[in-house]
Amino acid sequence: MSSSSVKEFGKAWWSEVYNRIIGAVVFLDDASAECLHWDGGLFNLLSGGAVAVKSLSPFESCQKDNKKAVFITQASSTQVKTIREIIRHSDLTHCILVSTVSLDVVYLEINDGKDVGDAVSSGRGPTEATKQLESMLIEWIGKRQCAVEVVHIPIFTISLTNVVFVTPPYSHIYPLFEGKLIPQSPSVDLYSLSNSERSQARRLASALNSMLDSMNLKEDIYYVGAYSSLLAGILENSPVCLARRKNCLHPASLIIVDRTLDVCGVTSHSTESVLDKIAAALPKFPGHSVEVAVDISPLCKATAVNHPEDIQLSPGCLYHANDDGCVQTYEYMINKSHKEVMFDLYNKLSKIDIQKSPSPKSLLKVTPQSVEKIVTASKGNYDIISKHLGVLQQALAVVQTMKSPRRAQQELLMSLEKQVLQNLAASRDSTSVLHQICHLIKTRKDRNLPLDSLLALITHVYSLVGTEVSFSKQHEDNLTETLSVAIFEDHRSLLRNETGTVVSPEECEEISKRVMGQLKDITQMRKTLTKYTSVLKPCETGVGHEYRGVLQQMVDDLVDTERPDLVDLKHKNEGIKDLLRSGLNILTSKKTRSTKHPLDNSTIIIFVVGGITAEECKRLHRSVITSGIDNTVLIGSTKLVTPVEAMRDVVSL
Structure with missing residues (x-):
């Protein structure tokens, strides 16, 4: 199969999946479900002939009258065990395992600890993996009359x-x-x-x-x-x-x-991209790595109390593969300015506006309020909402980002980054920077700055200076101590503590020391480079410095x-x-x-x-x-x- 772009590559392989799902219950893992969202989503499977679509979970199974199942998975050892559990709790006669990972890699993993070097080096890995997985599927189905297929379909990109x-x-x-x-x-x-x-x-x-x-x-x-x-x-x-x-x-x-x-570029809050601003302000869509969860309660009668955890109202999202206008707006969110995105959204919304707001041509500036006014005018009008759901969700995402308290935090962090950059660039002197950061950590509650955002700022600073500026031991010890206290105070929100146990001050001190060690490692990362050792460059205007x-x-x-x-x-x-x-x-x-x-x-x-x-x-x-x-x-x-x-x-x- 030949495709000239990554977008075509994804589409072409999804069509191979759709050819196999007629009459089947389809089970997907989270990563495959996310890729499906970017190809058109759940309805692509249902309109393509699937009788049901379920999450790949050992607690799921097919109903008695469902005889065919298609599994779309990364085929990891855990997922293969999950497939076994689903098959054993179902009554199947036809089973297709779509491995999104190359079968030579799967072969190495399912034979971990065994000597399979000859099969792999001779290129027989994929064939051997197919045989092995097919015989496993037949054994789990436990019937003489059954059909099984194992196929590699590389579904892993979103454009x-x-x-x-x-x-x-x-x-x-x-x-x-x-x-x-x-x-x-x-x-x-x-x-x-x-x-x-x-x-x-x-x-x-x-x-x-x-x-x-x-x-x-x-x-x-x-x-x-x-x-x-x-x-x-x-x-x-x-x-x-x-x-x-x-x-x-x-x-x-x-x-x-x-x-x-x-790591400077990805820990910086100084961005013009609307998509970056949205991603930093809104929660992630459950189970997704790219998509965000948009609160769509302003459109309907339900009230989301704790979005997106409140399950009475499903969250909206940004990307709508089957709406060309939305795909275009999404690209604008990456490549165009904030002003251009706002005008684009207002333009599209004004065509569905039931209140007849001013035309885009007569507006000098599109504000979040003017966009929100059109969106809320559609509240409860489900005929309009169903026809224009994509653009309404995108508009809500932008409005919620601009009104989010996190937006003010990002603006403050942007100005702090610029101060730090100019201080370091002007004098190549680190004396005031860590002292300034310690003060920020101590006063974070007054400024409404979360500790994780300040840790991102510290990571940004350490990656920025590399080996060009060395921080004094006294200042670093002071930062370690300040961090230790702050981690103890904020450990419930900062640490991924599933058990909910209280962390002791001594443990927080250890965490703080480990964090400082990792930050020092970050300063050494460009030591191996010859030309790109510095990312602090004089501005082309000749005034000040910039990050490149x-x-x-x-x-x-x-x-x-x-x-x-x-x-x-x-x-x-x-x-x-x-x-x-x-x-x-x-x-x-x-x-x-x-x-x-x-x-x-x-x-x-x-x-x-x-x-x-x-x-x-x-x-x-x-x-x-x-x-x-x-x-x-x-x-x-x-x-x-x-x-x-x-x-x-x-x-x-």
Whole structure:
């Protein structure tokens, strides 16, 4: 199957799923359900012939008269056990297991601890996995007359725009080595990881391989960072990947980047992107990594007491795949200014307005109040609501973001970030910064600043300075002590404490010391780089300094027509081949072949492991467009992140 874009790649494979669901009860895991939402949602399955759709849970089963089941899962060992429980509590004759993960990886996992090296190295892994899983399904059904099928369908991407995509099943993957940010040894290999980390790396690499296969791309692999080198190694050497490269026709460049090299961009509250502002202000949609939960009680008669936990009213959402106008507005939320998004929403709402508000042309400024007025005029008018549900939910999301108390907190954090940046840039002196942050932590309740947002600010500062500025031991000890007290005071809301037990001051002191250790690790992440060691750059206007991220600097160099040396971008296909080539050159006395450049290939995929923001995507895309290059540049990541989520990835609370 060949598809020219990531959006087409997703659509094409979902159609393969829809071909198999007629008359079936469909069971999905959370990640597959999230991907389905971005392809059109639940009604795609029901209108396609599914008789019921259920969550993949050991407490679910099929009714007696349902004889066919389709499981759409990541096929992890836990999920395979769940499938066994569902089948055993049902009365099936036909069972289809759709593994969204490549079957060679599943084969390694279900045979963990067994010697299956020969089957994997000879490329028989997928075939052997199919046989093994099919025989398991037949055994669980327990009938002679039954039909089973195991098939790999790579469903793992969602396209936010035509050039930006994320991978919900891999949203939890972060560049860590045995839980640490910095690996123990400089030469990292797959077997220096824990079992679960190794499995995650293989799964992500196999997903990228499936995407390249579907898009008929034969890639040159480039990477920046230790974790990315692992993924590049798997893609370079796995038998399935080697076989695919022999058959694919179109050359491409795949650039894999570790998020940990630059955590500033994702912990910053300074964003113009409306989508980032919404994501930071509204709660996540239950079970989703990207979508937000919109309180739609202003549209209907029900009153949500505790949104989104109040189950009497389902939350709304931002993305509506079957409404072209909503898809366009969603892209605007990434790429356009706040003012343009507000005018776009007002324009679309004014066409359904039953109160006849002023036309968009006669308004100088669209305010949250003017948008909210049109939305609430539709309250209880279910005929209008049903026809325009998408745009009404998007409008409510923007209004709720602008009115949210978190918005004022974000504005304050933005101004604090700017102060810190200018202080550090002007003097390269750290004396006042940590003292200032300690004061903020102590007075956080007066300023209505949550501790997790202040921790995001501290993470931002440590990543910003890198090795350029060193903080004094006295100031760091003071910060450790201040944090320890604050963690004790706020531990119920800050720590993921499922049991509800009270944490002692001594435990909070240990947590605080561990957090400081991880922050110090963050300052060392760019030490391995040659050119992109600093992200504090003088402004082009000549006044003050600005943050210019590693990704931004790399992409600016990448698309530069002068083709400056990309010294920090390692090329996986080089190494022994280059040594051989240079040896041959001595014999033939010919001029050395020039180094490969990612722009040599018409398609370039930049993939960030560990998250990206909508603001970064917008800026990177803008750099590509203004450069004038003809190449197609796609930007991907494991997830979209907010500053607090990014902080929690770095600082394990």
